[in-house]
Amino acid sequence: MGRSAQLHAEVLVHRGGIVESRHLVRCAVVAAGGEPVAGAGAPGGAWADTSGVTDVTSFRSSAKPFQLLPLVERGHADQLHCSEAELAIMAASHSGSRHHLALVRGLLERIGRTSADLACGYHEPMDAESLEDVRRDPSLRSPLYNNCSGKHAGMLALAKAEGWPAAGYERLEHPLQQLMLRTVAECCGVAPGSLQLGVDGCSVPVFGLELAAMASGYARLAAAMAGGGDARALALRRIGRAMVAEPVVVEGTGRLATDLMLAAHGRILAKSGAEGLLLVAEPATARGIAIKCDDGAMRAMGPAAIELLVALGVLSADEAESLAAHRRPVVADAAGHPVGWLEGRVDSLATHDIRG
Amino acid sequence: MGRSAQLHAEVLVHRGGIVESRHLVRCAVVAAGGEPVAGAGAPGGAWADTSGVTDVTSFRSSAKPFQLLPLVERGHADQLHCSEAELAIMAASHSGSRHHLALVRGLLERIGRTSADLACGYHEPMDAESLEDVRRDPSLRSPLYNNCSGKHAGMLALAKAEGWPAAGYERLEHPLQQLMLRTVAECCGVAPGSLQLGVDGCSVPVFGLELAAMASGYARLAAAMAGGGDARALALRRIGRAMVAEPVVVEGTGRLATDLMLAAHGRILAKSGAEGLLLVAEPATARGIAIKCDDGAMRAMGPAAIELLVALGVLSADEAESLAAHRRPVVADAAGHPVGWLEGRVDSLATHDIRG
Numbered sequence: 001m002g003r004s005a006q007l008h009a010e011v012l013v014h015r016g017g018i019v020e021s022r023h024l025v026r027c028a029v030v031a032a033g034g035e036p037v038a039g040a041g042a043p044g045g046a047w048a049d050t051s052g053v054t055d056v057t058s059f060r061s062s063a064k065p066f067q068l069l070p071l072v073e074r075g076h077a078d079q080l081h082c083s084e085a086e087l088a089i090m091a092a093s094h095s096g097s098r099h100h101l102a103l104v105r106g107l108l109e110r111i112g113r114t115s116a117d118l119a120c121g122y123h124e125p126m127d128a129e130s131l132e133d134v135r136r137d138p139s140l141r142s143p144l145y146n147n148c149s150g151k152h153a154g155m156l157a158l159a160k161a162e163g164w165p166a167a168g169y170e171r172l173e174h175p176l177q178q179l180m181l182r183t184v185a186e187c188c189g190v191a192p193g194s195l196q197l198g199v200d201g202c203s204v205p206v207f208g209l210e211l212a213a214m215a216s217g218y219a220r221l222a223a224a225m226a227g228g229g230d231a232r233a234l235a236l237r238r239i240g241r242a243m244v245a246e247p248v249v250v251e252g253t254g255r256l257a258t259d260l261m262l263a264a265h266g267r268i269l270a271k272s273g274a275e276g277l278l279l280v281a282e283p284a285t286a287r288g289i290a291i292k293c294d295d296g297a298m299r300a301m302g303p304a305a306i307e308l309l310v311a312l313g314v315l316s317a318d319e320a321e322s323l324a325a326h327r328r329p330v331v332a333d334a335a336g337h338p339v340g341w342l343e344g345r346v347d348s349l350a351t352h353d354i355r356g
Numbered sequence: 357m358g359r360s361a362q363l364h365a366e367v368l369v370h371r372g373g374i375v376e377s378r379h380l381v382r383c384a385v386v387a388a389g390g391e392p393v394a395g396a397g398a399p400g401g402a403w404a405d406t407s408g409v410t411d412v413t414s415f416r417s418s419a420k421p422f423q424l425l426p427l428v429e430r431g432h433a434d435q436l437h438c439s440e441a442e443l444a445i446m447a448a449s450h451s452g453s454r455h456h457l458a459l460v461r462g463l464l465e466r467i468g469r470t471s472a473d474l475a476c477g478y479h480e481p482m483d484a485e486s487l488e489d490v491r492r493d494p495s496l497r498s499p500l501y502n503n504c505s506g507k508h509a510g511m512l513a514l515a516k517a518e519g520w521p522a523a524g525y526e527r528l529e530h531p532l533q534q535l536m537l538r539t540v541a542e543c544c545g546v547a548p549g550s551l552q553l554g555v556d557g558c559s560v561p562v563f564g565l566e567l568a569a570m571a572s573g574y575a576r577l578a579a580a581m582a583g584g585g586d587a588r589a590l591a592l593r594r595i596g597r598a599m600v601a602e603p604v605v606v607e608g609t610g611r612l613a614t615d616l617m618l619a620a621h622g623r624i625l626a627k628s629g630a631e632g633l634l635l636v637a638e639p640a641t642a643r644g645i646a647i648k649c650d651d652g653a654m655r656a657m658g659p660a661a662i663e664l665l666v667a668l669g670v671l672s673a674d675e676a677e678s679l680a681a682h683r684r685p686v687v688a689d690a691a692g693h694p695v696g697w698l699e700g701r702v703d704s705l706a707t708h709d710i711r712g
Contacts, residue, residue: 013631013652016554018564020414021631021652024380058376121691135491146690198372199695208374275369275377295651296369296377334502335477339555 005029006212008347009308011293011300015331015340023300025276025293025344026055027308030215032223032286055210057292058198059184060273062214063207064091064151065221065239066187067180071154073235076161080110087242088249090154093272095252096125096145103249104144107153111160118143118152119170120202127252148202155204170204172197177205187236188217201274211290214279218288221269222281240281244269256302256326260309263319274298278305282314289314302326303344311346361385362568364703365664367649367656371687371696379656381632381649381700382411383664386571388579388642411567413648414554415540416629418570419563420447420507421577421595422543423536427510429591432517436466443598444605446510449628451608452481452501459605460500463509467516474499474508475526476558483608504558511560526560528553533561540565543592544573557630567646570635574644577625578637596637600625612658612682616665619675630654634661638670645670658682659700667702 007027013020068091071077077087085103094100108114125131125145134140143149152170159169159176169176184207185192196208223229224236225244243250247261250271257270257278269281276293278301291308293300306327309315320327331340362384369377424447427433433443441459450456464470481487481501490496499505508526515525515532525532540563541548552564579585580592581600599606603617606627613626613634625637632649634657647664649656662683665671676683687696 015414015562015564016552018412018414018552018554018562020554020564021650023651056374058371058374119691121689123690196372196374198374198376199689199693201689201695203689203691203693203695206371206374208371208376294377295379295653295656297651297653300651333477333555333557333559334479335475335559337555337559339557339559 007308007311009304010345010347011303012343012345013331013340014343020340023276023293023295023297023304025291025300025304025308026211027292027304028055028210028212028215028290029312030212030219030288032219032288055212056196056208057211057277058200058273058275059207059209059214060200060275060277061093061148061151062271062273062277062279062290063184064093064271065236065243065269066184066217067091067151068154068239069183069187069232069235070179071158071161072238073232074158074161076158077238079161080107080157082107084242084245085249087239088246089150090157091239091243091271092150092250093147093257093274094150094249095127095255096130096147097127097252098130100127100150100249100252101130101144104149104153107150107157111153111157113153113156113160113166115142115144115149117156117166118146118149119204120146120148120152122146123201126255146202148200148204152202152204172205181205181207184217187220188213189220211292215288215290218269218279218281218290219286220288222283222288223286225269225281225283226286240269240283243271254325256305259323259326260305260315263322264315268314272298272301276301280305280309280314287312287314299329299342300344302329303342305344307344307346363664363667365660366701366703367659368699368701369687369696370699376696379632379649379651379653379660381647381656381660381664382567383648383660384411384566384568384571384646385668386568386575386644388575388644412552412564413567413633414556414629414631415563415565415570416556416631416633417449417504417507418627418629418633418635418646419540420449420627421592421599421625422540422573423447423507424510424595425539425543425588425591426535427514427517428594429588430514430517432514433594435517436463436513438463440598440601441605443595444602445506446513447595447599447627448506448606449503449630450506450605451483451611452486452503453483453608454486456483456506456605456608457486457500460505460509463506463513467509467513469509469512469516469522471498471500471505473512473522474502474505475560476502476504476508478502479557482611502558504556504560508558508560528561537561537563540573543576544569545576567648571644571646574625574635574637574646575642576644578639578644579642581625581637581639582642596625596639599627610681612661615679615682616661616671619678620671624670628654628657632657636661636665636670643668643670655685655698656700658685659698661700663700663702 009025011023089103200206224233225240251258260270275296280289365381367379445459556562580589581596607614616626631652634647636645
């Protein structure tokens with residue numbers, strides 16, 4: 001249908017007059033109703049594939065809106081009287097700030113669970129204040145600080161509402177994770193059996209699929225956010241709108257997806273995933289955009305994503321300039337002097353018909 | 357002369373059944389006497405270049421043996437009665453362990469300088485014990501912990517011996533850095549004016565040159581280590597042999613270059629550089645090997661370097677297997693469960709005549 005496209009970008013790491021390193025970045029764009037682009041990878045040039053590697057990669061945390069879908073779709077979120085901030089935290093990769101933790105604690109209390117029930121494990125928070133807290137008092141360390149603790153609280157809420165055991169909720173064979181798998185596949189328009197399987201950083205199953213299929217899922221989310229549709233679209237709309245209404249809950253102060261949403265003044269939903277992934281939904285055009293840094297480097301995501309979003313007409317030049325710290329991050333030496341910068345470049349652009 | 361070759365490798369990041377990310381790695385091999393390979397980059401395939409980027413990258417810490425050369429070549433190291441461990445620390449990217457710090461302090465005391473004279477800035481040490489020290493007592497933080505503090509102590513020693521001012525020794529216009537530039541260029545067989553310029557993480561000039569030129573410098577070092585040659589070869593031999601004699605001083609316990617040297621039982625010198633660089637000198641074949649991960653990821657270096665060194669006959673299968681933690685690093689989730697692994701693959705091999 002010509003309703004999807006594959007773009008490329010590269011990110012150069014400049015150190016004075018030296019180009020020191022280079023990241024390759026892929027981008028799939030799908031407009032709602034567009035089919036996922038089979039085999040969109042390996043287009044030749046710098047990205048030509050010599051090893052049989054395809055465009056399949058892990059959905060990581062960018063799958064969270066779809067992993068939250070059953071709780072909303074089945075009416076459980078209403079029964080729990082979830083606020084928009086609570087919906088957002090359940091789809092979040094948060095920084096572990098005190099505000100984030102309070103939201104997760106509130107949900108756990110509401111369903112009679114504690115942080116001891118969370119299977120996500122502990123990692124150090126990104127939030128500076130919280131990092132100081134746990135370094136000063138290591139006894140504070142708990143799975144609440146894990147960036148996925150909101151998602152896990154949502155999973156525990158779903159297990160409880162469905163009458164499933166909480167124990168083992170993180171395992172692939174648990175009915176909850178089977179439901180996650182089916183829901184992600186349905187939203188992205190692929191067969192559940194086609195999803196590749198792994199374990200995420202927070203110990204629940206993670207799904208491998210083509211970048212274009214991920215973009216297709218976000219195109220569905222974008223269309224739902226625009227209005228209309230069936231019961232599933234209604235549930236997706238509530239999730240998407242909650243995330244856009246609470247950008248700081250979805251990631252945190254100063255982080256890329258948060259700042260993209262703030263800069264776009266509510267026009268887009270953005271959600272990062274580990275290993276260099278970013279998904280964007282643009283309701284006005286019903287487009288879904290999936291951006292992946294081949295090598296998984298998060299540092300490449302700001303420079304690449306912002307240039308791609310400008311090239312796609314998602315961000316204006318002024319909005320991109322307001323994101324200078326993400327668009328052109330400074331490389332500093334140990335003494336704090338700026339000695340280099342990152343530069344994103346859109347390498348090829350084939351926007352045929354992707355404005356729908 | 358057919359005495360050099362360009363190899364490629366890739367490193368796949370596996371998460372269960374999903375290939376999540378991929379690193380591209382270049383490798384230049386030069387045998388002593390071989391000319392640097394002009395334009396060896398951009399060989400097509402996955403590494404084909406669409407942006408005019410060449411094989412030029414920063415020499416970073418892998419230049420340290422050559423930056424130490426003037427101090428030894430001019431007789432100053434002898435006048436200071438430098439031990440092998442002290443030569444090694446001046447060419448080191450150390451972990452900031454207490455042992456490393458004691459060596460640097462000893463040198464500074466000998467030349468009447470203190471850590472306040474070091475221009476390298478502070479960063480957190482990699483050594484676990486030292487990291488605990490500085491987190492418990494932030495007043496301990498000092499440039500001594502910087503992985504380059506030994507190099508800087510050596511530079512201060514050189515400035516003193518030559519009668520140059522210590523102030524500003526880190527600046528490109530200082531005679532010391534002009535000497536570094538000329539020495540690196542001479543050792544790598546390139547014109548000083550052809551070096552691209554930047555500032556390293558430790559605030560001194562860093563030099564951009566082709567990977568093959570870096571390999572050429574290490575081939576010269578390898579030949580020198582084997583014996584014979586002129587006064588410069590003698591000085592390089594002392595530096596190289598000191599580094600091989602003190603592998604834990606050169607980087608630190610558990611680190612890649614240290615463990616490569618330990619596994620090879622003195623047959624090779626290995627030295628890492630930031631942003632995914634590793635240089636190897638093999639005296640027996642007078643070969644220099646330069647390995648660079650395009651995107652700068654250090655995590656790719658163990659898997660790529662070990663497969664490349666096996667393919668080149670530098671490491672035996674048994675030695676490679678003894679390096680399993682570097683060759684096939686485990687990806688763990690936040691709870692500590694293994695959920696994936698990194699895998700290096702040599703992609704193409706053209707070893708024509710490179711055994712010399």
